[in-house]
Amino acid sequence: MKILVQGLATFAAAMGLAAAANAFEPEATECIAPAAPGGGWDFTCRQVGKTLQDLGLVPGTMQVTNLAGGGGGVAFAEVVNKRNDSNDLIVAASSATSTRLAQGAFPGNTMDQVRWLASVGADYGIIAVAADSPINTLPELMDAIKADPSSVSVAGGSAVGGWDHLKVLIAANAAGVEDVRTVKYVAFDGGGEAVTQLLAGSVQAFTGDASEAKGFVDSGDIKVIAVLAPE
Structure with a gap:
């Protein structure tokens, strides 16, 4: 995919x-x-x-x-x-x-x-989870959403309808989620706040950009499970 x-x-x-x-x-x-x-x-x-x-x-x-x-x-x-x-x-x-x-x-x-x-x-989009999350791949995240959309919240640094929101919806649509409106997206005032909520366990995944994720990857706090790019 x-x-x-x-x-x-x-x-x-x-x-x-x-x-x-x-x-x-x-x-x-x-x-x-x-x-x-x-x-x-x-x-x-x-x-x-x-x-x-x-x-x-x-x-x-x-x-x-x-x-x-x-x-x-x-x-x-x-x-x-x-x-x-x-x-x-x-x-x-x-x-x-x-x-x-x-x-x-x-x-x-x-x-x-x-x-x-x-x-x-x-700046390519990414989807990430906390470093200690049992989820290791994008298909695993999408399978969890398909099984129970209410159990997975995805945080982003843009408003509903913004690009961070659309990134996870496009991924969900490509993965075969029947109704992408069931995907739980939580908007914050920036990627930093969204990652903070991810690390606190308030949400299960993060959608943002490669640039804002790099520092959290380098520190070992998150793991990127998808880069939304051709390669």
């Missing part, structure tokens, strides 16, 4: 970025991560901030501000409605952001209210 769910990390900036690139000199730079610390958007902000600093494109360290809520909607509204003239501000976003905008999930907000600056990388 091969499933491809590719998340594209991108950056959005307020429409107030009117200065020409070769004339603009940033001052107190900031990146908003629309999720709690430890998630994919938080990782994106910190990595891009470090890269910009290493290249000498920003003075000092870029501040990272976590603004969780609404699957990115709270941060989007904050930038559009309150930070429209902040020339030193960028916001981490992803294909989940553009998808939810297209769905009308952020009332009153549209994609043309921000300036999309750059695509910085592709």
Whole structure:
């Protein structure tokens, strides 16, 4: 079974970025991560901030501000409605952001209210369980869901209908789960919070991205049972 769910990390900036690139000199730079610390958007902000600093494109360290809520909607509204003239501000976003905008999930907000600056990388989705879980493969997890959907809760760092939710539903559909609406998905404000609940035993599986899972794999806390990529 091969499933491809590719998340594209991108950056959005307020429409107030009117200065020409070769004339603009940033001052107190900031990146908003629309999720709690430890998630994919938080990782994106910190990595891009470090890269910009290493290249000498920003003075000092870029501040990272976590603004969780609404699957990115709270941060989007904050930038559009309150930070429209902040020339030193960028916001981490992803294909989940553009998808939810297209769905009308952020009332009153549209994609043309921000300036999309750059695509910085592709991040494949993953499904993982706690390191001490008796489940070791994706088929085993899907068999447990088929046998009793109420016994398996899957946590993710995006809202219901977001990409983390869709990842496990696409996998369940491919595995032959008759009604994917029976899959129990629990949304948190970021991948870090979702993994915390996994380690606490509150949920049985985690769905997220490879980047946000890597640190937890390296620490031995979780084991990835599926990478949603061609290989």
